[in-house]
Amino acid sequence: MMSHVRLIPILALAAPITAQSPAVQLIPRPASVTARGDLWRLPDTLRISTNRPAAKPAAALLLELLRSEHARPARNATRGQIRFVIGSGAAADESYTLTVGVDGIVITAPSLSGLRWGAQSARQLIVGATDGTTSGVEIRDRPRYEWRGAMLDVGRHWFPVADVLRWIDAMARYKLNVFHWHLSDDQGWRLAISRYPRLTSIGAWRDESADLEVGGFYTQADVRRVVAYAAARGITVVPEIEMPGHSRAALAAYPILGCTGEALPVPTGWGVFDDVLCPTEATFTFLEGVLTEVLQLFPSRNIHIGGDEVPKRRWKECAECQAIIAREKLGDDEGLQRWFTARIAAWLQTHGRRMIGWDEILNGGAPAGAIVQAWQGSNRIALALAAGSDVIASPAEWTYVNRSASPRELPLDRIVRFDPASPPNGKARVLGGEAPLWTERVVSPANVEMMYFPRLIGFAEAIWSGPADPGAFRVRLAPEQERLGRQGIAFGPADADLTSLMIRYDTTSHRLRLGQTNLITGIAAVVFRDGNPIAADTSGALFAQEGRFTLQLRRGVDAIGESRTVTVADHLGRNRPVTFATPPDPRYPGTGAYTLTDGARGTVFADGLWNGWQGPDLDAIIDLGSSLSLHEISISLLEEVRSWILYPSSVRVQLSGDGSQWRDGGTVALNVPTTSDGRSRRLVTVALPAGTAARWVRVVATNPGRLPAWHPGAGSPSWIFADEILVH
Ligand code: ACM
Ligand code: ZN
Numbered sequence: 007m008m009s010h011v012r013l014i015p016i017l018a019l020a021a022p023i024t025a026q027s028p029a030v031q032l033i034p035r036p037a038s039v040t041a042r043g044d045l046w047r048l049p050d051t052l053r054i055s056t057n058r059p060a061a062k063p064a065a066a067l068l069l070e071l072l073r074s075e076h077a078r079p080a081r082n083a084t085r086g087q088i089r090f091v092i093g094s095g096a097a098a099d100e101s102y103t104l105t106v107g108v109d110g111i112v113i114t115a116p117s118l119s120g121l122r123w124g125a126q127s128a129r130q131l132i133v134g135a136t137d138g139t140t141s142g143v144e145i146r147d148r149p150r151y152e153w154r155g156a157m158l159d160v161g162r163h164w165f166p167v168a169d170v171l172r173w174i175d176a177m178a179r180y181k182l183n184v185f186h187w188h189l190s191d192d193q194g195w196r197l198a199i200s201r202y203p204r205l206t207s208i209g210a211w212r213d214e215s216a217d218l219e220v221g222g223f224y225t226q227a228d229v230r231r232v233v234a235y236a237a238a239r240g241i242t243v244v245p246e247i248e249m250p251g252h253s254r255a256a257l258a259a260y261p262i263l264g265c266t267g268e269a270l271p272v273p274t275g276w277g278v279f280d281d282v283l284c285p286t287e288a289t290f291t292f293l294e295g296v297l298t299e300v301l302q303l304f305p306s307r308n309i310h311i312g313g314d315e316v317p318k319r320r321w322k323e324c325a326e327c328q329a330i331i332a333r334e335k336l337g338d339d340e341g342l343q344r345w346f347t348a349r350i351a352a353w354l355q356t357h358g359r360r361m362i363g364w365d366e367i368l369n370g371g372a373p374a375g376a377i378v379q380a381w382q383g384s385n386r387i388a389l390a391l392a393a394g395s396d397v398i399a400s401p402a403e404w405t406y407v408n409r410s411a412s413p414r415e416l417p418l419d420r421i422v423r424f425d426p427a428s429p430p431n432g433k434a435r436v437l438g439g440e441a442p443l444w445t446e447r448v449v450s451p452a453n454v455e456m457m458y459f460p461r462l463i464g465f466a467e468a469i470w471s472g473p474a475d476p477g478a479f480r481v482r483l484a485p486e487q488e489r490l491g492r493q494g495i496a497f498g499p500a501d502a503d504l505t506s507l508m509i510r511y512d513t514t515s516h517r518l519r520l521g522q523t524n525l526i527t528g529i530a531a532v533v534f535r536d537g538n539p540i541a542a543d544t545s546g547a548l549f550a551q552e553g554r555f556t557l558q559l560r561r562g563v564d565a566i567g568e569s570r571t572v573t574v575a576d577h578l579g580r581n582r583p584v585t586f587a588t589p590p591d592p593r594y595p596g597t598g599a600y601t602l603t604d605g606a607r608g609t610v611f612a613d614g615l616w617n618g619w620q621g622p623d624l625d626a627i628i629d630l631g632s633s634l635s636l637h638e639i640s641i642s643l644l645e646e647v648r649s650w651i652l653y654p655s656s657v658r659v660q661l662s663g664d665g666s667q668w669r670d671g672g673t674v675a676l677n678v679p680t681t682s683d684g685r686s687r688r689l690v691t692v693a694l695p696a697g698t699a700a701r702w703v704r705v706v707a708t709n710p711g712r713l714p715a716w717h718p719g720a721g722s723p724s725w726i727f728a729d730e731i732l733v734h
Contacts, residue, residue: 030143031482032130033463034181034470042142044108046087048135051079055086064090064113064121067238071129074175075493078132087111088128090121100183101148104128106140122240123147123181130179133489151426153398153438154469155184155244156462158454159408161191161255162276162445164210164222169451171235173458176495178239180466185236186310186440188246189224192254192279193272196223197245197303201295202260209255212272221272229303237305244362245304248312249293250283250346257281263289265324275685276446277648278315278718285346286326294353307360308377311350314364316343317682319716340370348373368393379440381406387426391434399426399439407461408444410503418500419476422464441465452564456498456526460487496561499526505559505566507531508614509549511597511604516581517546518574518597518606520557529566532558549574549606572615573607578636579628579703579733580605587625594618594727602626602731607642609687611651611727616644621723624654624707628731633663633701638734639671640691641705644727647684647717651725653677654707659692661700668704678710682717689732705731 030039052072054065065082068090072080080088087110095116102120104127105112111131113124127147131140156177158170174185189197195209211221224232233243257264258272265284273279283289300309318339321327327342336342343366351361351373362377365386371393372378378390379398390397400406404424409415426439441462448454460483467474480500487497498504506523520542522531531542534556542548548555551574558569582603590596596617597604608615617624639659644651655678659671672692709726713719 030131030141030145031134031485032127032145033479033482033486034467035474035482036127036145036147037471038146040144042105042107042144044142046106046108046110046140046142048078048132048138048140049087051081052088052132053083053086054080054088054090055083056089057091060118061090061092061121063118063238064092064125067122068125068128071125072132075129075133075489077129089113090124091115092118092121095120098152100152101146102127104143104145104147106131106143108142111140119240120148122178123149126179126181130486134485149181149183149470150472151436151438151469153184153440154182154466155186155398155438155440156182156458156465157186157188157246157400157440157442159188159191159443159445160196160224161188161194161248161252163220163449164194164196165451165454166222167224167228167232169454170232172494173454174232174236174239174241176459176490176493177462177466178236178241179490180463181470182462182466183241184244184438184440185241186244186246186442187232188248188310188442190246190248190255190312191252193274193276194221194223195255195259197229197247197300198223198225199296199299200226201299202292204259205256205296207259209259209272212274214274226299226303233304242306242308243304244306244308244310245300246310246312246362247293247296247300248314249350250285250289250343251278251314251316252312253283254279254281256283260292263292265320265327273683275646275648275683278317279648280317280319280682282316282320284320284324284326285330285342290349293350297350297353297357301357301359307358308362309354309359310362310379311347311354312364313343313347313367314381316366317718318343319682344370344373347376351376362398365390368395377437381442387436391436394434396434397426397436399436400442401426405439405441405465406444407441407457407465408446408448411461411499411501412503413501416461417502418461418464418480421461422468422474422476422479424465424468425473426469439465439469447568449568450564450566452496452561453504453566455496456504456561456566459490459495459497460500461498463487463490497526505529507557507559507567507570509572509597509606511600512546513599515546516600518549518604519546520544520548522559525559529559529561532560534558552576552605570613571609572613574605575607575732576605577732577734578630578634579603579731582628582630582733584731585627585629588619588622590617591620596729602728603628605730607687607730611644611646611649616727616729618651618725618727619709620650620725621709623709624705624726624728626706626731627665627702627704628733629665630701630703630733633699634733636661636694636698636700636703636733637696638691638693639703639705640689640732640734641707641728642730642732643688643690643707644729645679645684645686645688646727647679647682649725650713650717650719650722651727652679652710652713653688653690654726655710656708657690657692658706658708659694660704660706661694661698662702662704663700665702671698671703678714680716703731703733
């Protein structure tokens with residue numbers, strides 16, 4: 007069998023604990039539902055009417071929604087079975103009342119916002135009326151929080167406008183009202199700015215390999231289309247332009263904006279980079295130019311400027327930064343970021359907007375009037391409130407849907423219990439919450455959907471209605487999920503890893519095997535050998551040959567997750583047993599006991615092919631089985647400095663004919679890195695004297711010690727990583 011297929015659990019039907027009548031199963035659950043005892047028999051053609059022109063956009067929306075669902079024919083009319091009645095309340099009032107009776111549906115609301123949510127409830131009721139009837143009810147509904155957001159990172163991977171529109175429609179279906187569009191990051195700038203064309207001609211593209219450029223951007227016409235589509239659904243698009251960190255794409259386009267002026271490429275790796283914007287007057291001119299165009303495109307009152315994860319290394323070494331610190335009496339580099347952020351906040355305020363920043367803007371006191379998006383843990387919510395800031399709650403452990411849905415990470419049952427409430431402090435409030443999707447490892451539209459859904463629906467339930475009972479929620483979710491699926495949305499599992507592709511060493515056959523677990527229907531591995539597609543084979547025959555293998559999970563033509571590359575090469579130590587002075591860290595078991603002699607070499611530390619040690623040396627002995635004539639020993643090592651993985655300070659080889667008496671084979675010294683951007687692999691080779699023969703080979707890779715003073719993890723023990731010892 008090719009794969010283990012794990013289906014979404016079949017839901018046992020239990021009595022819902024909500025106030026909804028059994029026939030009314032809306033998501034999110036309304037504030038109150040009262041059964042009337044009667045029934046509406048839907049006519050063949052639905053007629054939709056309004057009391058006043060101000061209600062017409064809600065009628066137009068419902069018409070469009072019903073058409074997109076192929077529910078049943080519907081048209082506007084002066085007298086309809088579906089009637090929108092608008093009052094004269096404030097636009098911010100999102101409440102609505104929806105009554106189903108023998109004559110049809112009446113939706114009443116003080117404002118258009120409420121009517122739109124009423125239209126979404128009507129959509130769910132009509133599409134769910136599979137027997138042609140809907141029971142009589144009176145629904146009174148309003149959201150618990152005014153800020154109900156979903157964030158999409160298009161910086162790490164870009165996604166087409168058509169997909170973005172589909173996700174916005176799905177968000178609106180569940181009454182989310184903020185689409186937070188993370189438009190710039192280190193690995194890509196996605197928003198066309200006419201003043202600064204290099205942002206997208208250079209900053210939107212990265213070279214993943216010699217012949218693969220990855221990227222994309224949105225034109226200003228694209229943005230207007232997205233903003234208008236969202237607005238018609240009651241969704242505000244909040245743009246995020248990252249500053250002063252996560253700006254490598256902008257720096258690639260305009261190196262003058264950085265502290266060193268050095269021309270650096272748009273990076274391909276993930277993490278936090280040292281090079282950030284240098285807050286000179288030229289940089290403020292640039293940022294204000296960018297923001298001027300942003301404000302023209304996005305009517306949102308609130309504008310997100312990022313502000314998270316800003317290493318201070320370049321600022322410490324920069325004469326201009328130090329001069330600003332002295333001139334403005336800012337004390338230190340944290341003071342410099344506080345000053346930078348306050349200046350941007352003031353500029354936005356002058357232009358009638360309000361700044362949002364990630365909770366790092368709290369360091370040293372948040373700028374007055376700014377909204378803090380708390381992500382680093384629930385205590386940051388309390389901290390922001392104590393500082394007098396309004397808060398958007400996005401604690402990663404409750405809301406980051408880029409995390410896997412497995413029980414250890416963020417399963418559906420956890421997200422539906424999310425409750426951002428914290429005790430209020432003065433006038434500061436929790437405005438609501440957001441579920442962010444970071445896309446380092448999310449590479450296709452289908453992949454986005456499987457991470458968002460169904461968990462985003464659970465998030466919408468928690469933030470509109472309050473925390474839910476997971477069992478009852480799943481009962482309501484099952485039919486709704488099927489309907490959303492018919493709208494072309496791909497679902498991931500609610501409580502398991504989306505996909506898992508692993509390579510394991512079979513100690514009986516002494517072969518590498520391809521394994522897949524937790525897969526959902528329709529996902530399959532595609533394997534390329536030296537660039538040519540071949541049939542995937544779990545028996546291990548795949549890896550019996552030498553070559554470069556690329557493994558990619560796909561759903562149809564869509565890639566799911568990042569691809570993985572494995573290079574398989576023969577050598578005299580292949581399939582020979584290894585013993586360690588200190589076993590590898592259990593978090594990095596590689597392919598098993600034969601990781602260093604399985605013939606396979608990987609690419610990045612998360613690809614499952616590496617053994618790692620944090621602190622101890624790698625000290626390994628390979629038994630070749632008999633005395634062999636040897637000329638060199640190599641070890642394949644990884645450096646990912648931002649992930650605390652350094653090269654060993656030296657690699658030493660010893661040889662033995664009896665396994666107890668050792669003679670020296672040679673030593674190679676390596677350098678400690680000087681930049682946290684270091685990310686490479688190396689084959690370190692010790693050449694042996696002519697005529698060497700031995701049965702046992704010992705390799706000692708010396709741990710370089712604690713992370714250097716400039717490293718964000720300074721003082722912690724370094725990791726060393728190896729995936730093969732090659733004996734020739
Ligand atoms: C973040 O996750 N760096 C906001
Ligand atoms: Zn500087």
